[in-house]
Amino acid sequence: MIPNVLTIAGTDPSGGAGVQADLKTFSAHGAYGTSVMTALVAQTTTGVAEVHELPPEFVTSQLVTLLDDVRVDAVKIGMLANAGVIRAVVDVLDRYAPPNVVLDPVMVAKSGDRLLAAEAVAALRDELLPRVDLVTPNLPEAADLLGEPELDRAAGMAEQAERLAQLGAKQVLLKGGHLAGDSSVDLLRVGGAGELLPGERVVTTNDHGTGCTLSAAIAALRPQRAGWPEAVREAKDYLAGALRASDRLDVGRGRGPVHHFHRWW
Numbered sequence: 042m043i044p045n046v047l048t049i050a051g052t053d054p055s056g057g058a059g060v061q062a063d064l065k066t067f068s069a070h071g072a073y074g075t076s077v078m079t080a081l082v083a084q085t086t087t088g089v090a091e092v093h094e095l096p097p098e099f100v101t102s103q104l105v106t107l108l109d110d111v112r113v114d115a116v117k118i119g120m121l122a123n124a125g126v127i128r129a130v131v132d133v134l135d136r137y138a139p140p141n142v143v144l145d146p147v148m149v150a151k152s153g154d155r156l157l158a159a160e161a162v163a164a165l166r167d168e169l170l171p172r173v174d175l176v177t178p179n180l181p182e183a184a185d186l187l188g189e190p191e192l193d194r195a196a197g198m199a200e201q202a203e204r205l206a207q208l209g210a211k212q213v214l215l216k217g218g219h220l221a222g223d224s225s226v227d228l229l230r231v232g233g234a235g236e237l238l239p240g241e242r243v244v245t246t247n248d249h250g251t252g253c254t255l256s257a258a259i260a261a262l263r264p265q266r267a268g269w270p271e272a273v274r275e276a277k278d279y280l281a282g283a284l285r286a287s288d289r290l291d292v293g294r295g296r297g298p299v300h301h302f303h304r305w306w
Contacts, residue, residue, distance in 0.1 A: 043071065043072065043073055044071075044072045044073065044114035044115060044261070044264040044265060045072070045073045045075060045111055045112055045113050045114050046067045046072045046073065046074055046075070046113070046114060046115045046116070046117065046257075046260050046261050046264075047074075047075045047076065047077065047107070047113045047115070047116045047117070047139070048060055048063035048064065048067070048074065048075070048076045048077070048116075048117045048118075048119065048257060048260075049076075049077045049079060049100075049104070049116065049117070049118045049119065049121075049130060050063060050076070050078075050079060050117070050118070050119030050120050050147070050253070051078065051079050051080035051081070051082045051092070051119065051120035051122065051147075052078060052080070052081050052082050053082060053084055053250065054082075054083065054084065054085065055084065055085040055086055055249070055292060055293055055298065056292070056298060057086065057249040057250040057292065057293075057297070057298025057299070058084075058249055058250030058253045058298070059082065059119060059120060059250070059253060060076045060078060060119075062250040062253045062254050062257065062298070062301065063076070063117055063119065063253060063254075063257040064076060065301035065302065066253075066254050066257035066258050066261060066301055067257060067260075067261045069258075069261075069279070069301050069302055069304070069305075070258060070261035070262055070265075070279070071261075071265070072114075072115075072261040072264075072265075075107060075111060075113070077100065077103040077104050077107060078095060078100075078103065079094070079095055079100055079119075079120055079121050079122055079126050080092055080093060080094045080095055080120060080122045080126075081093040081095070082120070085293055085295065086249050086292060086293030086294065086295035086296050086297055086298070087293065087294060087295035087296075088295065092122065094122045094123055094126070095126070096125075097125035097126050097128065097129040098129070100126050100129045100130065101129045101132065101133060104129075104130070104133040104137075105133065105136075108133070108137045108139070113137075113139045114140065114141065114264040115139075115140065115141035115142070115143070115260040115261065115263050115264050116139050116141065116142045116143065116260065117143045117145065117256050117257045117259075117260035118130065118142065118143065118144045118145065118169075118173065119145050119147045119253055119256070120147040120157070121147070121157065121161070121165065121169075122157060122158065122161070123157075123158045123161050124158070124160065124161040124163075124164040127161060127164045127165055127168060127169050128164060128168065130169065131168050131169055131172060134169075134172050134173075135172070140174075140264075141174055141260065141263045141264060142172070142173040142174045142175075143173065143174065143175045143176075143177065143256050143259050143260040143263070144169065144170065144173040144175070144176045144177065144256075145176075145177050145252055145253060145255075145256035146165060146170075146176060146177075146178050146182045146186065147252070147253075148162070148181075148182050148185055162185060162186065165186070166186050166208060167208075170186070170205075170208055170209050170210055171208070171209025171210070172209075173210070173211070174211050174212060174269075175210075175211070175212040175213070175214060175259065175269060176205065176210045176212070176213055176214070177214045177216060177252070177255065177256045177259070178205070178213075178215060178216065179215075179216040179217075179218060179219060179252060180192050180215070180216070180217060180218075180219045180220070181219065183201055183205060183215055186205065186208070187201065187204055187205065187208075189201075191219070192217075192220075193220065194220065195217055195220060195226050195228075195237065198215050198217060198226075198228035198235075198237070199228055199230070199235040201215060201228075202215045202228050202230040202235055203230070203235070205230075206230060206233075212229075212230060212231050212232075212269050213228070213229070213230040214227055214228070214229050214230075214259075214273055215227060215228040215229075215230070216252070216255075218242075218251075222242070223242055224239050224240060224241065224242055225239075225240040225241065225242040226238065226239055226240065227240060227273075227277070229269070229270060229273055231268070231269050231270060236270070238273070238274065238277065240277050240281060241281045243281060243284035243285050245284055245285075245287055245288065246296055246297065247284070247287030247288060247290070247296065247297035247298060247299060248284065248287075248296055248299065249293075249295070249296045249297060249298045249299075250298055250299060251280060251284070251299060254280055254283060254299055254301065255276055255277065255280045258275075258276035258279050258280065259272050259273055259276045262275055262276055280299065282303050282304070283299035283300050283301055283303050284299050285303075286299075286300040286303035287299045287300050289303070289306070
């Protein structure tokens, strides 16, 4: 059965991040993509110009209308913008209890522009985090959620993932891409045990939307794989390939997108 996967996120007109990237990633993994918008974002490879946050009531309307009709096998949550939208999503998760919910806690764009209001971090941490199945923060996002300094070494990742679990996270993928070194090491915590997952560090400036793409790939794969570790490892391999092939594309003057369809084009 072809899985139906939902993305709840903001937009990216340049196609490298947000809802547009998620839908491409779902398709690349044999899943049917559905989407609910939380914000309309005027952004490209060079940065964010403007954000139009949708009213929480309209986010609720989109979600309820969709979930009343369509079976959803996994959910990827990205940019939520503010506390009102976060609470709207929380209410719908409580009502419909969709399986395999992946949270990419989008706070700051690759350009440095903030995409989650600072005052909304508490709502994300205290209300949404305990309701998802996997959270995928990078090291700056984890530090923001925990209110502590950003890690600069892999040695502390297991302890930080444990502290995220104590906040209610069921599974944690702590992404170590911000660490220095020739490899990109992530820490996957499933069932109380942490495992370091080494990965190839691809040297490129075409890394716009990597977090969106990885979390979307995990969401698309989870209904099709035996467990979270299998889905995460395969998603990491896919993203590495998309980064390696990114220079085939010519999109924008800034940090370009990854090549979501590198296996076909």
